[in-house]
Amino acid sequence: MKPRDDKKIDQIFNATLGLVKQKGLAGITMCEIAKEAGLATGTVYIYFKSKDELLNMLFSECRKSSIDNYFINYDPASPFKIGFKNVWMNILKFRIQNFEEVVFMDQCYHSPFINDCTKKLTKEITSPIFKLIEKGKEQGYLKNVDTFSLLIFMIGGIHEGVKNAHYSQKPLTKSTIDSMFDMCWDGLKA
Amino acid sequence: MKPRDDKKIDQIFNATLGLVKQKGLAGITMCEIAKEAGLATGTVYIYFKSKDELLNMLFSECRKSSIDNYFINYDPASPFKIGFKNVWMNILKFRIQNFEEVVFMDQCYHSPFINDCTKKLTKEITSPIFKLIEKGKEQGYLKNVDTFSLLIFMIGGIHEGVKNAHYSQKPLTKSTIDSMFDMCWDGLKA
Amino acid sequence: MKPRDDKKIDQIFNATLGLVKQKGLAGITMCEIAKEAGLATGTVYIYFKSKDELLNMLFSECRKSSIDNYFINYDPASPFKIGFKNVWMNILKFRIQNFEEVVFMDQCYHSPFINDCTKKLTKEITSPIFKLIEKGKEQGYLKNVDTFSLLIFMIGGIHEGVKNAHYSQKPLTKSTIDSMFDMCWDGLKA
Amino acid sequence: MKPRDDKKIDQIFNATLGLVKQKGLAGITMCEIAKEAGLATGTVYIYFKSKDELLNMLFSECRKSSIDNYFINYDPASPFKIGFKNVWMNILKFRIQNFEEVVFMDQCYHSPFINDCTKKLTKEITSPIFKLIEKGKEQGYLKNVDTFSLLIFMIGGIHEGVKNAHYSQKPLTKSTIDSMFDMCWDGLKA
């Protein structure tokens, strides 16, 4: 017996991400995904019962993988700014290294594929960062402003910075990254 | 033959923007656009020779309308921070009031519909803002950092802020907007 | 404006009946139906929103057309045997002349296409014949046996006779038809 | 390679008959047949080289089993009516007990699966009954009418009676069966 091969799911996911980055959600077909993944069309349907399901599962997967990354190496005991920069860098790195996922998730937001249930869960991701920022405010490091506004501001800078670096094809240098962080920190700090 | 019933063109553009916001670029058909615009399918083809052309023209239109707005009421003679805030507010207001256009342009970026030529022109929009920031740097108001990074940082905060306000369905209050600007300014200022 | 053309519905129905007789329900595709009807595939979908609906509507149509035929020229005032033979002949003729419809309805009965609701309505057809037979019993012409059994017996002879005539390619002659009726009458009469 | 695990062949045949009765020929897939038979898809292909062959062989099998049953307990020496009723009852019982096979054969008749060669052989089944009826005519018991017409008439009553009993979910009682036979006999007798 030939067992079902989990590697294929990855192949399909990667193929999809690549194609979406290239041509957008509007431009991909199941046939192309299969070809790109090195599989027959029918094979994709063994692993996902529809295009819809494939896209929803990929969306969930992307969400999870970002959550898992944001707090890598974070030490709650370290000074706030150090910890904050750590998380900031994690988010930045993640968005650089997984740019295709970022693009995919962006595109999904208005797509007919991703259902509301899947969308709603998205908010949960930000919860740990939310708490981190609350801590910063309590300890007097950050502006006494609505936490969500601070969070959005932090994310906005990263998001736009990465997008721009990618499309202008100028990879972020160490010094640019430092400037980016400084702007973010100066913007947030009390 | 390209008749000039501008009202119909507007109907078609608005229908398209509304549908794209609702369901994404991937989910709209010419038939739906026509119905939403109160026209027959064939009629749309009198004004645009293809879906492709319709989308590209709408894209151009959106771009132009943003350029035209960013420097409204801007007085080059006023103090830098005043002028800068003016522009910042214009951008913010524009993105709030024309959220559908913002969504549409975002989605277009990776779509197979918008051709590269159309994409490239996009950069030009930012040119006047670019110059404004250069001026701020020269006059010592802003950080001595790569101009583009400053620009991106400024835009990122606005972009993410508006998006969030929209999806969380909490309209931006005067005080939130002030906080947003303060964060932006503190981040940029020398 | 080009109006929707009801003749096309007939073309589609006829094409379907012909193909089902030829190859059975299992062997027909929407593409073939369209081609046989002289239309493009998409056109069929203007008139019927799915294969399922097409088949269900054709089923209903066939049912109705048989009801309408069974009592043509029937005069309730005429002697019972005369009236009964009239109806018997109508049924026979109908099944000969609309053999394709008969085959189609037979095949539908176990198909996944025809839904139960459609099936149930079928019983209603027999209601007028049912009443006719009841009358025959009351007047002492027919065996005093469960009415439904008499009805089924009557139908069975016709049904099988027509089927056989068709497949053996020996059209029913006047004398064969008379024999058939005599057998039926002798079987039913008191 | 055609291994002889007759049990598996029976499982496959029974699964097929059950499914065809449920959903018609148009609604069954090899995968479903296998599942219903408690086997893997591939296994079915060890016993039958194609769906086509499976269906044709099942068709043949059904035919044979009916022939074998019609003359059980028939004693050519017994009085004609007794012998005739014996055969009539055998046919009736067979069709009741093997209703799924009856349905399957009915559906096959217009299917693209069963080839003409298989269809033609069907006529042979009726040959012994044909001879029985000829005997009845010679001995003056039955109407002097084309033998085939008599045969068809006999079969029609049974066929329709069984079908109706099944679908109306009223099992045939002893007395109903007697009525049915009386109608048949009265219809046929000289």
Add this chain to the structure above:
DNA sequence: AATGAATGAGAGTTCATTCAT
């Protein structure tokens, strides 16, 4: 100019069949 029916290429999906295990 305006309509919406008609078209057919192409998308999503199924399924008979094959094949690696």
Add this chain to the structure above:
DNA sequence: AATGAATGAACTCTCATTCAT
């Protein structure tokens, strides 16, 4: 021999576009 994953041709259905009115 048995399994069920893999295949890709073929099916149902959609939709950008055309065309008759």
